[in-house]
Amino acid sequence: MKRFALILLLLCGCVNATAKDIGAEYIGIQYIADPLGENMPPDTDPLIRTDAFDCVTFVETVLADADVEKLTKIRYRDGVVDFLHRNHFIESDWLTNNSDLVENVSMQYAPTLVRRVIIDKQNWLKTVHGIDAEFEPEIINLQYIPYKYVSDISISEPMIVLFITGKSGKSDTIGTDLAVVHVGFLLPDGILRHASSAHGRVMDTDFYKYADMRAKDKNNLGIVLVRIK
Numbered sequence: 001m002k003r004f005a006l007i008l009l010l011l012c013g014c015v016n017a018t019a020k021d022i023g024a025e026y027i028g029i030q031y032i033a034d035p036l037g038e039n040m041p042p043d044t045d046p047l048i049r050t051d052a053f054d055c056v057t058f059v060e061t062v063l064a065d066a067d068v069e070k071l072t073k074i075r076y077r078d079g080v081v082d083f084l085h086r087n088h089f090i091e092s093d094w095l096t097n098n099s100d101l102v103e104n105v106s107m108q109y110a111p112t113l114v115r116r117v118i119i120d121k122q123n124w125l126k127t128v129h130g131i132d133a134e135f136e137p138e139i140i141n142l143q144y145i146p147y148k149y150v151s152d153i154s155i156s157e158p159m160i161v162l163f164i165t166g167k168s169g170k171s172d173t174i175g176t177d178l179a180v181v182h183v184g185f186l187l188p189d190g191i192l193r194h195a196s197s198a199h200g201r202v203m204d205t206d207f208y209k210y211a212d213m214r215a216k217d218k219n220n221l222g223i224v225l226v227r228i229k
Helices: 002-022 055-063 066-074 090-097 121-129 147-152 205-216
Strands: 102-104 113-119 136-146 160-164 180-186 191-196 201-207 221-228
Touching: 055 066, 055 113, 055 180, 055 191, 066 090, 066 121, 090 136, 090 180, 113 221, 136 147, 136 160, 147 205, 180 221, 201 205, 205 221
Parallel strands: none
Antiparallel strands: 102 221, 113 136, 136 221, 160 180, 160 221, 180 191, 191 201
């Protein structure tokens, strides 16, 4: 029995170490908006780099273990390296095309509501990038946990956390509706590990304090918990 108990303790220790280590090697690395591209127009940024991240590329690079082939499969529909195949929108592209890797498990942790998002990729491409391409608008019903329930959330494994805005409608600046405004890793000890534009680097912060700060803006709704399969 003692030996069995020791094995359990060792296993628990390994799990905890893994949970705390996810993305830890990048703490302190600088934040740069949109640091990755296809090495060709219209986005000539490199396919991979580990000296700079934004919030999304930090999560993607960690999930891919900084392997360019794995990263390509995460960032592009069917792994096709092309600007129009890139998973630009977490709501409609990223979660759907990476369903073999991740899943929205918000409803397992707290009461949820639905944020209806209309992604107009065609208009966004024209407005932001001057690219003409045909895409039908996509309606996404995104389940999220309202901020009033966040303080009661407790997890036992690292998860991806999405922060959701309720400021719906087509923006004149980007030409589409948008729900996800930030993304990072939520660790079991209540730490949010993320690439912060406000602080200019990858960092750890208290998740619950961060959520409270977000909740003060009436346009912000809550979070989505995404399990890594």
